[in-house]
Amino acid sequence: MATTENPLQKAHDEEIVLETGIGPAITGDFEVPLGVKPPRKSVWGVFREMPVLVKMGTFWLLIVLFSSIYAQLDTKVFNGSLPLADPNLQLNGFNPATGEFGTGAPLESPSWDQPLGTDALARDSFARAVHGSYVSVTVVVVSVTCGVVVGGLLGSLVGFVRGKTETLVMAALDVLLAFPALILLLALVSMFEVRDLFVISFVIGLLSIPAYSRVSRANSLAISNREFVMAAQAIGTKRWTILRREIIPNVLPTLLAYAMVAAAAVIVVEGTLSFLGLSVQLPQASWGNMINQARRDIKANFGQVLYPSVIMTLTVLALNQVGDFFQRRGAHRGSSL
């Protein structure tokens, strides 16, 4: 992996470490592919380029995405008739669907019927994990959309127009960045007693805007100095058109690579909130609250802590790997010319 990069350049880039509020520290290498139109590759072609581990990561992310959609379809459209256990049904209690008392037990080990066993309230942990993925996916989708659209536009814009607008916008964002994001989030969520998944996701998205703006501004600055932008200016193209046709399409690939790494951080932040009991309301399952509930019975059944922890860690790892891959790929394209 290391041999394919120019170590000197990379090391130099990584010297610039910026804090970014929510989201990983930007290590300076989320800049690069300066306006090179890449040879278009099919999705399959990109997939084949990936190293084995990144392929596995992509595969895992697709599973998580599919689970969240499946869980949502099951509850919203099919009223629980799809083949997946009810995540909130206590298997040792009364089952309104059958009119009988269940024969399950709490803290069971994995079996054919319950692939991940049951939790302390005798609920099917596999079903809960599948439904929990919906929470993580929602937070990621909403916050990344927020970041890419608002942060990306803002950054591209000020990087291109420069001047007072840039100073002002970046100063304002720096203030937001100066806040320890997790603490601000805790204060917000607890004071206003927010428990709605979309509101929480939106707040997380809002707090991650500065990081996205920084990344896109840095790229936009570099691209604005390129010949094709000057050429467009020289023939009198409108600034808005230049922004739309030249700057943004070139900022986007790097920004999306950053978005994947930022998404990993967002999952951890939501997991932390859930773990502290400050995210979605129980009994709705999320990976964080599954871990929190299971840790009380860590002696009796460690598996119940292990499974959601592994699922969450794998997701974070996969996002990091895939994000790194796309970032490296972008860097390559830029340097090969």
Next chain:
Amino acid sequence: MAKTIAFVLVRLIATLFAVTFLTFSLTALLPGDPVDTILGTGPRTPGIEEQIREDLNLDDPFIVRYVSWLGNAVSGDLGQSYITDQPVSDTIRQRLPVTAQLAFMSIFMAVVVAVPIGVLGAYRQGKWQDSTTSAGVQVALSIPNFIVGIFLIWLFAVQLNWLPASNWNRLSDGVADNLKTSILPASSLALAQMALFSRLVRSDMIATLQENYILSARAKGLSDRYILFRHALRPSSLSLMTIIGIAFGALLGGTVVIETLFAVPGLGLALISAINSRDILVIQGITVFIAAMFVIINTVVDLLYAVFDPRIRRS
């Protein structure tokens, strides 16, 4: 130089204003009667509502309240909890040393482990030592700290029964007793920091090892170890210092979940208990304190960087 310092200080003050204003307006924006919000579900003695109204100047306009609150805050008075009747500044004074100890310990552990790993990775770049440590670093960066904490509890408290799963012995009770209760929380916080630091040291050092003065040191016949740790590590200390500063600020916030998990009576746990009892004024006080610390630490790091790195000093 003076210009740089002046600029940094102006920015610091502006940011502090913004941060305090933001936190203060959070409480002011809460719906409903502030007195009800502040008292929450706590007991109500007769006359307390009037007293709160008077203490907090609730009848004044927002800006006036902010200015007087800020004045008090600067002089160390962050108000008091009407639920526990304890001044917020007292809570902070009692809890801060614990959190600070955790933060220092975990950064110390992270640096001690990270530097040799990073040096090894750079020295053996592309060899199996490098790829193994790099993979380990990738994984370490991806495990949320509370999951690390739970696994440490499972391993050392449940399985091996060597260390307590929670509880806290103060440093004044003896270093050994304190270590017993602080080593697990500090390690859970240290893992991700360690990964970050070692990645930085590795990439920094790969660049340094290409320099001419390393070649000349080698030509003089100095041992590899001497060159690595005496000559090559020095330029990395600057970036390491920066990232440590940033990590320290981030840890002040990051300890919240670990302190809750291990029942460590630090600032983070105080914040969580305040959240659970909906003690708005304590939430506000601790939030503003942590935020201010965070801003100040980052500024100090900026300044130190400017002082030590002549390249920045010149521009």
